Amino acid sequence: MGVHLLHRAVLSIPVLFGVLLLGFMLLQLVPGDVAQVIAGPQATPEVVEQIRRDLGLDRSRVIQFFIYITRVMQGDLGYSMINNTPVISELGEAIGPTFELMIGSLLFSVPIGIALGTVAAVNRGRALDRIIIAISVFGVSMPVFFIGLMLIMYVGYHWELLPFLGRAGPLWTLDGLAHAALPSLTLGLIFIGPVARMTRTAALEVMNADYVRTARAKGLAERTVIIRHVLRNALIPVVTLIGLQAGYLLGGAVVTETIFSWPGVGRLAVGAILARDLPLAQGSILILAVSFIVINLLVDVLYGILDPRVGKR
């Protein structure tokens, strides 16, 4: 297990390096004098000169890159060109809502997807199976923004059931929960299809296994066979696939945040790119990539827990 995890962690180093290089490149694109931009318009020449020396702007690009890496490691991502606020504090405010949105959507989409996939596998070839397959194909063919706009138009505007603009507070307040409902629903709806599909395929493969026949032969109730023997083993590939699909979820989150004015990192990143606020864009892309790497490592840990064989390889 430890070795496996270490291997995965080592694999993510080049990715991290690539992301840092990208961030560094983005900062090179900032027009004008970088030191002046970072210092802000009111800075005295002494301060600008100090920053220039701190950043190593008088030295070679390679040295600048290493200075950049050490700065990032210390949590210094520069200043937003538009608000003149530290990028790290903007990100600090935005990362929470993004995780809220993702967790909110996973909480209902993963159980529903697994349930649908299992039901489909158990009823293989029957009408129910076909209906569930149809639903999941439809689900993976829907643009996120279409689902979001429809929910806003009907649930939010015509039926006036739920608010659809912004975030009102943490999830444990009633208002906060109400505001989070539609964005989470939007993001979760695109995830049910893939999860159902993966579960169905995995369950079908397991159902033909010898130990499932044995479980049936020794007279276990069908329910027990499905839940304890089939599902437990089918969940192993499903967990990895959910990890692989984290990128898909991230993409959905960026669009969902933009539609619902949800103050997360995705919306921040898009806003920064459109406004050419490169330090902020650099910071938000960096943090999204790092969270993605961390999520994948966590999935690997979970994988090891679910499947003890992984550690022995």
Add this chain to the structure above:
Amino acid sequence: MTAVTATEPATAAPRRWGNMRRLFRDKLAITAAILLVLLVLAAILAPWLAPNDPYLTNTRLRMLPPVWEARGRWEFLLGTDGLGRCMLSRLLYGLRATLLMGIIATVIGGSIGLLLGLFAAFYRRLDGVIMHLSDILLSFPAILLGLSFAAVVGPGMTAVVISLAVATIPTVVRVTRASALVVMGQDFIEAGRSIGLNDRTLLVRYLALNCISSVFVYMTLRFGQVILLGSALSFLGLGAQPPAAELGTMASAGRNELFLAPHIAVMPSLVIVVLVLCANVLGDALRDMLDPRLRHT
């Protein structure tokens, strides 16, 4: 992403015709194929089919509903958008832009991926390097590629196509390599070698031609994803820039009039749904044809 398992190679040639017949019996897949052909034709013929100039604005004819609603007008069959431009004409031109974006990205990413996948399977010494590189690319989600390219070269179609192509490469490498490795294990490769064929002939005539069908099936499925992702990037404002007609950009513009004239956002979204749905249904059917283990019934 959901189809990475489709790595089985084509079965022996005689069975392929039986498979083709089965595909023709699959009414859903045929409908999807016909719809796709119609959509492609509509996109190609857009300049001749469009009833109006897709860029001509008219402030007095803003947000007209489709013809079947009370205020609808016959010269604007599907109504007009927030600037009074003909929706039908814009949808045709938008479809053209979206399809072109998807096809260019899939073909570029697919060809590079195919080549690298074949090399990885054929030249075993390259295998490690190619697979490591593609693993690294794979752990960089497509949306982040899109955001990064848009940040570096500025929002626009170029950024979107580059990021979609780059995101497609590693997935195609995996599918190609898996299918090529199975082919490499077969006797005829050894036979070809022993009669003194050079690497290029072996690679192209023996290996590539035997993997191409499974790669093509995967690319059909990938095409749907590429369209979804590309239109999402355009929706965010990172792709085609107004006034250009592109389905994602059009849906995004429709947000401003969502409650007054929902058709402006709904219609381009529906075209995307039909496009992606057809690609997915067709891709699934083709994959089931090649890999009978996954067949639904």
